[in-house]
Amino acid sequence: MPTDQLPADDPRRSTPRTDTVLADPRLRTAAESLGPRIVKGAVAGALERCRAGELAPHDVADAAVAALPPAATALRPVLNATGVLVHTNLGRAPLSAAAVEAIAVAAGATDVELDLETGRRGRRGRSALAALGAAAPDAGGVHVVNNGAAALALATCALAAGRTVVVARGELVEIGDGFRIPELLESVGARLREVGTTNRVRRADYEEAVAADPDVAFVLKVHPSNFLVSGFTSSVPVAELATLPVPVVVDIGSGLLAPHPRLPDEPSAAAALRAGADLVTASGDKLLGGPQCGLMLGDADLVERLRRHPFARALRVDKLTLAALEATLTGPAPPVPAALDTPLAELRRRAERLAADLHAMDAEAVDSVAAVGGGGAPGVDLPSAAIALPERLAGPLRSDPVTPVVGRVERGRLLLDLFAVPAADDAALADAVRRAVAAPPTAPTPAG
Numbered sequence: 001m002p003t004d005q006l007p008a009d010d011p012r013r014s015t016p017r018t019d020t021v022l023a024d025p026r027l028r029t030a031a032e033s034l035g036p037r038i039v040k041g042a043v044a045g046a047l048e049r050c051r052a053g054e055l056a057p058h059d060v061a062d063a064a065v066a067a068l069p070p071a072a073t074a075l076r077p078v079l080n081a082t083g084v085l086v087h088t089n090l091g092r093a094p095l096s097a098a099a100v101e102a103i104a105v106a107a108g109a110t111d112v113e114l115d116l117e118t119g120r121r122g123r124r125g126r127s128a129l130a131a132l133g134a135a136a137p138d139a140g141g142v143h144v145v146n147n148g149a150a151a152l153a154l155a156t157c158a159l160a161a162g163r164t165v166v167v168a169r170g171e172l173v174e175i176g177d178g179f180r181i182p183e184l185l186e187s188v189g190a191r192l193r194e195v196g197t198t199n200r201v202r203r204a205d206y207e208e209a210v211a212a213d214p215d216v217a218f219v220l221k222v223h224p225s226n227f228l229v230s231g232f233t234s235s236v237p238v239a240e241l242a243t244l245p246v247p248v249v250v251d252i253g254s255g256l257l258a259p260h261p262r263l264p265d266e267p268s269a270a271a272a273l274r275a276g277a278d279l280v281t282a283s284g285d286k287l288l289g290g291p292q293c294g295l296m297l298g299d300a301d302l303v304e305r306l307r308r309h310p311f312a313r314a315l316r317v318d319k320l321t322l323a324a325l326e327a328t329l330t331g332p333a334p335p336v337p338a339a340l341d342t343p344l345a346e347l348r349r350r351a352e353r354l355a356a357d358l359h360a361m362d363a364e365a366v367d368s369v370a371a372v373g374g375g376g377a378p379g380v381d382l383p384s385a386a387i388a389l390p391e392r393l394a395g396p397l398r399s400d401p402v403t404p405v406v407g408r409v410e411r412g413r414l415l416l417d418l419f420a421v422p423a424a425d426d427a428a429l430a431d432a433v434r435r436a437v438a439a440p441p442t443a444p445t446p447a448g
Ligand SMILES: *Cc1c(COP(=O)(O)O)cnc(C)c1O
Pocket: 147, 148, 149, 150, 175, 222, 223, 224, 225, 226, 251, 252, 253, 254, 282, 283, 284, 293, 294, 374, 375, 376
């Protein structure tokens, strides 16, 4: 309906024109940094509210400015107060400041594949690969692909297409979101020969399977990184598998390059390689604390063969990943390993300071138990500290317009666990709590 046919007091009559709002200098500047699409979207939303009578005409430009995202992505930075250190839904490992800076450096044209001295083509990502080689001195060769699953897929495709992979039944794990290791291996053409039972497997089981099939490409050992089998169990260590007459590939999952004192049962690349593994695969964005990528570490000739395989090209990492991985390995400790090394007393001190600061909000410092998460070390309790708040703040904190905070609800209280929150973010956390307390009530949060 044309606006002049509307009743005189209808808010739609006085709704400003899109062009008029877009002429606001703040929105013109934003269009340059964010692009016109995002700005038009924000203006359209504000005009819609004005037409509905929710917004006065002279407030439309302010509302559009307030609705603009800080960057040209709908992704928001979030404070991980869940107490789950490597949280898949929150993007796993947060990068170190050094890695973020390295990404910015590499974002433009960069010498990722050029030798600036000679002007000739250089080995792609050579400095990142050199850093990885230095950090994993037991590996004769190293290669990097897009993620842990890609590393396993490449090894299987290059070594075992149309052949047999021997793997323990208890290690045929689902890694998340319905993706299963056995189906991944079969999807690139390998036949699986399962040995042992859900809870037990012996060296003799592997030996028989290898003897019975002349076409075994390798024995695969997969670390059950997201569950525990306890009770009457047995598995075969890498050192014993290495005495079989076929190569041994070990998927350690978490990406620990060397053993970590707090995670004694978590396998490391160094331990697996020293025990005789021919190839180790792992993720870069779990306990290593780097960007999403898949690490392949092992025998030099074998790794070179994998690197030259045609499928390797389809799994190639970009320059941003290479830059971030290099800084992760050579720079200061990234947030994930730094969190593992933070003394409990320091977490408690921070929780008490925050609770005192938020005294008026019913905040209380409490002991908590954090976990590594799907990234590894299942069953390992990490003593931590949290602030406890009324449960009803969970929703408002998650949807905080400045700093969304994700905590966890436990026994009727919202816990903001500090294990995975950098100390530098405590003030932002406190500010978010104050805003959440002042926010109008929201719909109840889903359980879990
Ligand atoms: C996490 C994990 C994977 C999958 O790695 P992505 O980097 O997520 O592809 C595979 N195997 C194990 C043992 C893991 O823990």
